[in-house]
Amino acid sequence: MIAAALLLAAAPTPAPPAFNYCISxxxxxGAETGLPAPNLHDVVGRRAGSRPDFDYSPAMRAAGAGGLVWTRETLKSFLANPDAVVPGTAMQRLPPGAPVDDVIDWLARR
Ligand code: HEC
Incomplete structure:
Protein backbone atom coordinates (compact mmCIF):
# COMPACT_ATOMS: atom_id res chain seq x y z
CA MET A 1 0.00 0.00 0.00
CA ILE A 2 2.67 2.48 1.02
CA ALA A 3 4.78 1.54 -1.99
CA ALA A 4 1.79 2.04 -4.28
CA ALA A 5 1.09 5.47 -2.78
CA LEU A 6 4.71 6.51 -3.28
CA LEU A 7 4.60 5.31 -6.84
CA LEU A 8 1.45 7.32 -7.49
CA ALA A 9 2.98 10.43 -5.95
CA ALA A 10 6.05 10.13 -8.16
CA ALA A 11 4.18 9.49 -11.41
CA PRO A 12 3.23 12.55 -13.48
CA THR A 13 -0.48 13.34 -13.14
CA PRO A 14 -2.26 12.35 -16.33
CA ALA A 15 -3.85 15.15 -18.31
CA PRO A 16 -7.58 15.69 -17.72
CA PRO A 17 -9.83 14.64 -20.63
CA ALA A 18 -10.54 18.27 -21.58
CA PHE A 19 -6.86 18.71 -22.40
CA ASN A 20 -7.66 16.78 -25.59
CA TYR A 21 -9.09 20.05 -26.89
CA CYS A 22 -5.73 21.69 -26.44
CA ILE A 23 -3.36 19.05 -27.76
CA SER A 24 -4.84 19.16 -31.24
CA GLY A 30 8.69 21.56 -23.51
CA ALA A 31 10.99 20.15 -26.18
CA GLU A 32 8.19 19.85 -28.72
CA THR A 33 8.28 22.65 -31.30
CA GLY A 34 6.84 23.33 -34.75
CA LEU A 35 3.22 22.86 -33.63
CA PRO A 36 0.35 25.12 -34.75
CA ALA A 37 0.17 26.69 -31.26
CA PRO A 38 2.67 27.72 -28.55
CA ASN A 39 3.96 25.06 -26.15
CA LEU A 40 2.09 25.10 -22.82
CA HIS A 41 4.83 23.36 -20.83
CA ASP A 42 5.66 26.39 -18.67
CA VAL A 43 2.59 28.53 -19.28
CA VAL A 44 1.41 29.35 -15.74
CA GLY A 45 3.38 32.34 -14.44
CA ARG A 46 4.79 33.17 -17.86
CA ARG A 47 4.26 36.39 -19.79
CA ALA A 48 1.85 36.04 -22.73
CA GLY A 49 3.46 35.63 -26.14
CA SER A 50 6.92 35.03 -24.72
CA ARG A 51 8.09 31.66 -26.02
CA PRO A 52 10.96 32.31 -28.43
CA ASP A 53 10.11 29.18 -30.45
CA PHE A 54 6.64 30.31 -31.52
CA ASP A 55 5.59 32.89 -34.08
CA TYR A 56 2.76 34.63 -32.18
CA SER A 57 0.19 36.99 -33.63
CA PRO A 58 1.00 40.70 -33.21
CA ALA A 59 -2.00 40.78 -30.83
CA MET A 60 -0.50 38.18 -28.46
CA ARG A 61 2.92 39.86 -28.51
CA ALA A 62 1.32 43.21 -27.73
CA ALA A 63 -0.66 41.68 -24.84
CA GLY A 64 2.55 40.30 -23.31
CA ALA A 65 4.40 43.58 -23.85
CA GLY A 66 1.47 45.29 -22.13
CA GLY A 67 1.97 43.12 -19.03
CA LEU A 68 -0.38 40.16 -19.51
CA VAL A 69 0.88 37.17 -17.49
CA TRP A 70 -0.80 33.75 -17.50
CA THR A 71 -2.24 33.01 -14.07
CA ARG A 72 -5.25 30.88 -13.15
CA GLU A 73 -7.43 33.98 -13.43
CA THR A 74 -6.13 35.26 -16.77
CA LEU A 75 -6.20 31.73 -18.21
CA LYS A 76 -9.78 31.29 -17.11
CA SER A 77 -10.87 34.49 -18.84
CA PHE A 78 -8.80 33.79 -21.95
CA LEU A 79 -10.14 30.24 -22.35
CA ALA A 80 -13.72 31.43 -21.84
CA ASN A 81 -13.30 33.99 -24.63
CA PRO A 82 -9.80 34.40 -26.12
CA ASP A 83 -10.68 37.46 -28.17
CA ALA A 84 -12.04 39.35 -25.16
CA VAL A 85 -8.68 39.07 -23.35
CA VAL A 86 -6.38 39.35 -26.36
CA PRO A 87 -8.33 41.16 -29.11
CA GLY A 88 -7.21 39.83 -32.47
CA THR A 89 -5.56 36.65 -31.12
CA ALA A 90 -5.13 33.71 -33.47
CA MET A 91 -6.63 31.34 -30.89
CA GLN A 92 -10.27 30.59 -31.56
CA ARG A 93 -13.00 30.09 -29.01
CA LEU A 94 -13.27 26.59 -27.55
CA PRO A 95 -16.52 24.62 -27.79
CA PRO A 96 -19.04 26.07 -25.32
CA GLY A 97 -19.00 24.27 -21.97
CA ALA A 98 -15.50 22.80 -22.42
CA PRO A 99 -14.41 21.97 -18.83
CA VAL A 100 -11.33 24.17 -18.84
CA ASP A 101 -11.06 24.50 -15.03
CA ASP A 102 -9.63 20.96 -14.91
CA VAL A 103 -7.09 21.91 -17.53
CA ILE A 104 -6.05 25.05 -15.65
CA ASP A 105 -5.65 23.12 -12.38
CA TRP A 106 -3.53 20.54 -14.14
CA LEU A 107 -1.36 23.13 -15.92
CA ALA A 108 -0.83 24.97 -12.62
CA ARG A 109 0.38 21.79 -10.89
CA ARG A 110 2.99 20.97 -13.49
C1 HEC B 1 -7.42 25.15 -32.92
C2 HEC B 1 -6.12 25.31 -32.26
C3 HEC B 1 -6.10 25.61 -30.76
C4 HEC B 1 -6.76 24.94 -29.75
C5 HEC B 1 -7.71 23.77 -29.85
C6 HEC B 1 -6.32 25.58 -28.52
N1 HEC B 1 -5.46 26.61 -28.78
FE1 HEC B 1 -4.51 27.79 -27.44
N2 HEC B 1 -3.64 28.85 -28.94
C7 HEC B 1 -3.75 28.56 -30.28
C8 HEC B 1 -2.96 29.50 -31.07
C9 HEC B 1 -2.82 29.52 -32.58
C10 HEC B 1 -2.36 30.36 -30.11
C11 HEC B 1 -1.45 31.56 -30.41
C12 HEC B 1 -2.34 32.76 -30.43
C13 HEC B 1 -1.69 34.05 -30.91
O1 HEC B 1 -0.49 34.09 -31.22
O2 HEC B 1 -2.47 35.02 -30.97
C14 HEC B 1 -2.81 29.93 -28.79
C15 HEC B 1 -2.43 30.53 -27.60
C16 HEC B 1 -2.72 30.04 -26.35
C17 HEC B 1 -2.20 30.57 -25.12
C18 HEC B 1 -1.21 31.71 -24.97
C19 HEC B 1 0.17 31.04 -24.89
C20 HEC B 1 1.36 31.93 -24.76
O3 HEC B 1 2.48 31.41 -24.94
O4 HEC B 1 1.22 33.13 -24.50
C21 HEC B 1 -2.71 29.80 -24.11
C22 HEC B 1 -2.46 29.97 -22.63
C23 HEC B 1 -3.54 28.80 -24.72
N3 HEC B 1 -3.54 28.98 -26.09
C24 HEC B 1 -4.20 27.80 -24.01
C25 HEC B 1 -5.01 26.82 -24.59
C26 HEC B 1 -5.65 25.75 -23.84
C27 HEC B 1 -5.47 25.53 -22.35
C28 HEC B 1 -6.39 25.04 -24.73
C29 HEC B 1 -7.30 23.88 -24.43
C30 HEC B 1 -8.34 24.08 -23.42
C31 HEC B 1 -6.18 25.64 -26.05
N4 HEC B 1 -5.34 26.71 -25.92
C32 HEC B 1 -6.74 25.18 -27.25
C33 HEC B 1 -4.49 27.54 -30.84
C34 HEC B 1 -5.29 26.65 -30.15
Missing part, protein backbone atom coordinates in the same frame (compact mmCIF):
# COMPACT_ATOMS: atom_id res chain seq x y z
CA UNK A 25 -2.88 22.44 -31.49
CA UNK A 26 -0.62 22.82 -28.41
CA UNK A 27 2.28 20.74 -27.08
CA UNK A 28 3.01 20.15 -23.40
CA UNK A 29 6.42 18.50 -23.57
Missing amino acids: CHGID
